[in-house]
Amino acid sequence: MKKIIIHLYALFSFNQIAISAETEGMPQLNPEFWFSQIFWLTISFGILFIVLSKFILPKIRNNLESRKSQIMDNIEIADDQKIKGEKNLKEYDKIIFDAKDSAKKTFNLAKEKIQLELSKEREKIENELNSKIKDAENEINDLIKSAPEKINLIAVDTAGEIIQKLIGVEVNKSNVSAIVNDQIKTTRDK
Amino acid sequence: MAANPMYQFNVYRIGPEIKIGEIDISFTNASLFMVISTLAILIIFNFGSKKKSLIPDKIQLLSELSYSFVSKMINDTAGAKAKPYFSFIFSLFMFVLFCNMFGMIPYSFTVTSHIIVTFVLAAFIFIGVTIIGFIKHGLGYLKLFVPSGVPIILLPLIVIIEIISYLSRPISLSVRLFANMMAGHTMMKVFGGFVVSLGLVGGWLPLGFSVALTGLEILVAFLQAYVFAILTCIYLNDALNLHH
DSSP, rough: HHHHHHHHHHHHHHHHHHHHHSSOOOOGOOOGGGHHHHHHHHHOOOOHHHHHIIIHHHHHHHHHHHHHHHHHHHHHHHHHHHHHHHHHHHHHHHHHHHHHHHHHHHHHHHHHHHHHHHHHHHHHHHHHHHHHHHHHHHHHHHHHHHHHHHHHHHHHHHHHHHHHHHOOOOOOOOHHHHHHHHHHHHHOOO | TTTSSSSGGGGOOOOSSOOTTTEOHHHHHHHHHHHHHHHHHHHHHHHHOOOOOSOOOOOHHHHHHHHHHHHHHHHHHHHHGGGHHHHHHHHHHHHHHHHHHHHTTTOOOOOGGGGHHHHHHHHHHHHHHHHHHHHGGGGGGGGGGGGGTOTTHHHHHHOOOOOOOOTTHHHHOOOOHHHHHHHHHHHEEEEEEHHHHHHHHHHHHHHHHHHHHHHHHHHHHHHHHHHHHHHHHHHHHHHHHHOO
């Protein structure tokens, strides 16, 4: 598309040359200022090349390199600090762990001590109680043992008195007790 | 006269006529824009390299990005051996780019739209690359014309083709830039002329084209500078790393 238009325009402008002598078609092909262009191109490009390569580009290169090294240094420092931080974190964790451990130990120790004391105390109290219960049981047993004799005595006395009142005879106590005992035995056996 | 789209490419003398012997080296509008481009590059990059802050400001960022852009371009195409030629390729790229871009300003002059300018640059590159090739590889540089893995019967033909293509490098390099710049500016002028001649009624369509073309031409201005620089890198690569 571009080329077609150029051709058209080249044609058009060449026609114009024919029409007016002032225009000269493609000014690029007019060698009048070729040497001037070459000369000034050499001068300007030469100066550009020399100044850029000698003064400006090394500075930019230095800037870029120093930035790179600075960033690398910073990354290194950051890495170091990261490692340090991780180390610190580990230490911290260890300390916390140790503290928890020791706390547990202390707690367990105290618990054991308390339990020991508690069981001692309990044993003591239980012993006391046991002895008291035994005493009481003994007493009850004694009472139980002595109770039938007393009952016998009472029964013999009452039986003697009743008989005396009924028949008006003085009864031999040993006889009465023998009978009562016999009676009690039979009722017990029943 | 101004309606002629080729008029913008006219070179005329500014100031007095300067002659060395028979050769006319007067200061012209072309010279003026070469000097302006050079000064602009030097001023921008001077300011861009002055400060050494860790976090760059805009102009420093611009120059540093350009530096790494060209550096990467050279490294990708010509390898690490091309490092000594960095300054030259950087200057070349910036010079062509700034000349192209200054040409986009209305009523300015496009230095690179002149075949003689681009041809001198391309011829300089061609001769320089050829000299570098012969210095680095001696007569072995001629192996460039003998590609490996080609049947012997075809070899004479291939060698001739390779030699022709090698010799046409400066022409293709210079004509590519010159033709692109000239074509673009001519087209813009043509459409601008249409806007004027069609007037208020029909001028809107070519005006739209003009606007679109301006964007396209700015792209082309960058692209052609890039292509010019990268082809230089490729030629340099042939001369430095001979493995055809």
